[in-house]
Amino acid sequence: MNLLFKALRDPTRRRILEMLKERDLTAGQIGEAFAMTAPSISYHLDLLKQAQLVSARKRGQFVTYTLETTVLDDSLGWILDLIKKGKRK
């Protein structure tokens, strides 16, 4: 939960997730969309991976990233709880 919110805190990382929503992308393709060096993108991808928001598979010299939504269910549940349960008792 902590790694998840940590990952979602950064605009670049949120943008990457939105891109991956459309289609799987290699690290290089992701990098093209940002005015940032490859190592910086790598860093963000690593945090997303740690949070299990993306998975990576290597194909030749390319690494393709895929959006993983399972872990988002937790955050959804947490937020929904906050919205729905409020103020009973």
Add this chain to the structure above:
Amino acid sequence: MNLLFKALRDPTRRRILEMLKERDLTAGQIGEAFAMTAPSISYHLDLLKQAQLVSARKRGQFVTYTLETTVLDDSLGWILDLIKKGKRK
């Protein structure tokens, strides 16, 4: 959106929101639940206020904080989009 995720990133702040889900609380009451000085709590409450996740009203010398869920709808929408739309095309 950015202030929102920024606010949700910190465990202390998430905990505060969970507490406020049950009932409104004064700054002091919130502080009691943490091993942290009053100014630190004030700091967190300020960030939550900036994100519009809580509102504050002063009654005498006390300040009571209330959970505000409206802004959470945005985050919910954003996350749901990520989960539901995925991989079309």
Add this chain to the structure above:
DNA sequence: GATTTAATTAGATATTTGTCTAATTATATT
């Protein structure tokens, strides 16, 4: 009106974070 209490603001500081350049690893191509 002086003192206590609740809370915030100001200022200092250690840690975390996001970025960079340089170096490394691994694969593909010539």
Add this chain to the structure above:
DNA sequence: AATATAATTAGACAAATATCTAATTAAATC
């Protein structure tokens, strides 16, 4: 096998963050 390409790792560094102590503000009580 030498070179080029994709990506990551290592190390450095500035900016942001979370915490503290001290000072301030505002309300309540003696």
